[in-house]
Amino acid sequence: MRRTPKDKEDIARSLTRRTLMLGGAMTAMVAALGVRMRYLQVDQADEFRLLAEENRISIRLIPPTRGLIQDRNGKIIAGNEQNYRVVITREQAGDVELVMRRLAGIIPMTPEELEETVNDVVRHSAYVPVIVRDRLSWDDFSKIAVNAPALPGVLPEVGQSRFYPRDVDFAHVVGYVGPVSERDLAEREDPDPVLRLPKFQIGKIGVERWMDDTLRGTAGTKKIEVNAVGRVMRELERNEGDPGADIRLTIDADLQNFTQARLGIESAAVVVMDVQNGDVVACVSSPSFDPNLFVRGISHVDYQALMENDHRPLANKTVSGAYPPGSTFKMVTALAALEAGVIDENYRVRCPGYLEFGGRRFHCWSRGGHGTVSLTRSFAESCDVYYYDIAQKVGIDKIAEMGRRLGLGVRHDMPMSAITEGNMPDKAWKQQRHKAEWRIGDTINASIGQGYVLASPLQLAVMTARIASGRAVAPRLVRMIDGQEIPVPEAPSLGIAESTLAAIRRGMDEVVNGERGTAKSSRIVDVSMALAGKTGTSQVRNITAAERARGVVSNDQLPWNRRDHALFVGFAPAAAPRYAVSVVVEHGGGGSAAAAPIGRDVILYALSGGIPPLDAYPASQRGRIESMLKDLSLRDPTTGAAPKAEKA
Known part of the structure; x- marks a missing residue:
């Protein structure tokens, strides 16, 4: 059937509209892809660079600050002092024994201490940091920080530990704290997750024990970035927990x-x-x-x-x-x-x-x-x-x-x-x-x-x-x-x-x-x-x-x-x-x-x-x-x- 000139014009106009619509759609798709690529390559470049380097995000508990115990006039009889310590996390360390041998070459550790720490690390979950040594001197703390690249999974940190400034005077009344034992966990129906942190300390006798829930407080959390060798890159987010309540005794x-x-x-x-x-x-x-x-x-x-x-x-x-x-x-x-x-x-x-x-x-x-x-x-x-x-x-x-x-x-x-x-x-x-x-x-x-x-x-x-x-x-x-x-x-x-x-x-x-x-x-x-x-x-x-x-x-x-x-x-x-x-x-x-x-x-x-x-x-x-x-x-x-x- 022979088309008239008018039909040919109508067909040409229709093809032009379709071409324009298709072209517009393709242009929009390309533009969207471009925007997405810019978002991924520019705006999210840092995050994906970390992922590309096999970095991971780890969430850790922050032990709460233990409440103070005071005498009737406010004098401190159980307080907290700054404590330099070093921890190791198994999932980031890889070969724990190798890393611990390297660490033993930096700070003095007996073979018994070395074996006990390795066993302690293996005994706990892979993502849980285990305290290797606390009460470090500033020199030892600095040595570990300087050698951090050679110690995957090892982290020097500043914490707190219990201190009794009036020692013998209140030993029987206030008592003392010590690491959580399996027996301590068994005595509790639904143990606080913070109690499962290795070497976390709770009250063992005296006021420290019988008012432990009041003194302990609640744990916080921190989100940190660690790279493929377990080194902490930076802290992303930190939510402080609630410190324990201070207790004032009747004793002078x-x-x-x-x-x-x-x-x-x-x-x-x-x-x-x-x-x-x-x-x-x-x-x-x-x-x-x-x-x-x-x-x-x-x-x-x-x-x-x-x-x-x-x-x-x-x-x-x-x-x-x-x-x-x-x-x-x-x-x-x-x-x-x-x-x-x-x-x-x-x-x-x-x-x-x-x-x-x-x-x-x-x-x-x-x-x-x-x-x-x-x-x-x-x-x-x-x-x-x-x-x-x-x-x-x-x-x-x-x-x-x-x-x-x-x-x-x-x-x-x-x-x-x-x-x-x-x-x-x-x-x-x-x-x-x-x-x-x-x-x-x-x-x-x-x-x-x-x-x-x-x-x-x-x-x-x-x-x-x-x-x-x-x-x-x-x-x-x-x-x-x-x-x-x-x-x-x-x-x-x-x-x-x-x-x-x-x-x-x-x-x-x-x-x-x-x-x-x-x-x-x-x-x-x-x-x-x-x-x-x-x-x-x-x-x-x-x-x-x-x-x-x-x-x-x-x-x-x-x-x-x-x-x-x-x-x-x-x-x-x-x-x-x-x-x-x-x-x-x-x-x-x-x-x-x-x-x-x-x-x-x-x-x-x-x-x-x-x-x-x-x-x-x-x-x-x-x-x-x-x-x-x-x-x-x-x-x-x-x-x-x-x-x-x-x-x-």
């Missing part, structure tokens, strides 16, 4: 230090409590140890020395030590008898030096006896027979009930390790524990804090604070968390008649301030700070009838570990109690000679807010006391040793 660091020094190398414990709110202002176990050794990794020699020391420096005697309270328990027996109405304040007992019951003699500490004894005099001269007598009248169940009301036989809730509940026995306890009936002889022994009765220094301080205040004050160790004061609810009344408590306090006052008081040599002559208290001596060995017949061997003639424990409890000022104190000196002999002087000095420091004033002591003692206080300021509280003279 200066009083704690004085008490530690006062105990010297004695195997002993002291607790000082505010009788109104329960604040524990001093809590000292002696001898102590340096917790910094555990943070840095204690040597086998140092650890063995601590373990083999017969004075048990690792044990916190203030809360874990359970001792027969001896005569310091007599307030419990007397209160139980007065409350039950089986005696009154005027009740008297004749003491010939023993009580005979069931064909057996229960001896008083005074072999010749005390004659006719009243309640007040029974305290002052610590007559045992008086309590043998009244205990039979009131019975062990009521004595035990009173003991628990005063805080004995109870585990007090404190953020400290190995807190004992002691033992406040009754008839049901013996039947359950020993499958035996309670006997009158058991009651007689318990009446003077012997037999089955056991109490910790903390419990004895609580008992004393409750007698002094008439309220069921509970011990408190944490004062503030992150700047927020922890409210203290008013302690409820003990439910004991004030007249009854007053009778006990008068007896305790006579112990220290009476002419016949067992602690009269430890009195405070400043009446505004007058001390009331009770001495105690608890036996750790049986005295046979034969030994009594020929004369009881004195403590100073016995081996140290067979001597009696010395105890003292007290409160001051006697007229308006503010502080209560308990002292236990293991194998110290008599409470009046070994424990009461310590209690007086410590409570004087607490009341004075510093070194006790000499005019608070009896005039005849001031020369000796002045010398002792000067000596304390020079001695090392860890060893009790005086400083060596300097060579000329």
Whole structure:
């Protein structure tokens, strides 16, 4: 069919439009490709250059800054210090053993340390950085940084580590931190991911352990670029975590230090409590140890020395030590008898030096006896027979009930390790524990804090604070968390008649301030700070009838570990109690000679807010006391040793 000129023109116009449309589309595609190529080659050049060089992006956890622990006045007792360290990441290192051998040529490492680190790296995930060495010197840190190209996967970094500036003073209270163990992880239902970081440290004992969640904080993250050989190129992004909360304790660091020094190398414990709110202002176990050794990794020699020391420096005697309270328990027996109405304040007992019951003699500490004894005099001269007598009248169940009301036989809730509940026995306890009936002889022994009765220094301080205040004050160790004061609810009344408590306090006052008081040599002559208290001596060995017949061997003639424990409890000022104190000196002999002087000095420091004033002591003692206080300021509280003279 022949096309007309008009048809040819229409076809030409149609082809031209299609050509233009196709050309436009092709042009647009080329333009889009050009824009995309520019974006990839210019705008994203750096990123793709990194990818081309086989660089990778790694996300790592940033350990949180651990919260500080302070004393009641804000003095740091557990802080953090800058720490130069080196880490290695297996996925970036490649041949870990080769890299570690190179590193060992730069910083000193024993073959054992080298093997242990390699095993540690292999044991953890390939992407997890493992700390090879911390607390590096600046020279070693610099050497590693300079040699970084030859050490793939190795990164020198600046971190933080725990530091205890008051070391021995707070070792038992604050505790220390250490690397997370498999046992630590197993104890937690859903462990925080940061706990899986190699050698990450958490609290092991004391406040550090029991308040670890509060102190630890939450981890942050950082995104870093590493090249094919594992070298960090740069940090791309950083999100800081939340630091741990700061904790302020109720303890006064200066009083704690004085008490530690006062105990010297004695195997002993002291607790000082505010009788109104329960604040524990001093809590000292002696001898102590340096917790910094555990943070840095204690040597086998140092650890063995601590373990083999017969004075048990690792044990916190203030809360874990359970001792027969001896005569310091007599307030419990007397209160139980007065409350039950089986005696009154005027009740008297004749003491010939023993009580005979069931064909057996229960001896008083005074072999010749005390004659006719009243309640007040029974305290002052610590007559045992008086309590043998009244205990039979009131019975062990009521004595035990009173003991628990005063805080004995109870585990007090404190953020400290190995807190004992002691033992406040009754008839049901013996039947359950020993499958035996309670006997009158058991009651007689318990009446003077012997037999089955056991109490910790903390419990004895609580008992004393409750007698002094008439309220069921509970011990408190944490004062503030992150700047927020922890409210203290008013302690409820003990439910004991004030007249009854007053009778006990008068007896305790006579112990220290009476002419016949067992602690009269430890009195405070400043009446505004007058001390009331009770001495105690608890036996750790049986005295046979034969030994009594020929004369009881004195403590100073016995081996140290067979001597009696010395105890003292007290409160001051006697007229308006503010502080209560308990002292236990293991194998110290008599409470009046070994424990009461310590209690007086410590409570004087607490009341004075510093070194006790000499005019608070009896005039005849001031020369000796002045010398002792000067000596304390020079001695090392860890060893009790005086400083060596300097060579000329």
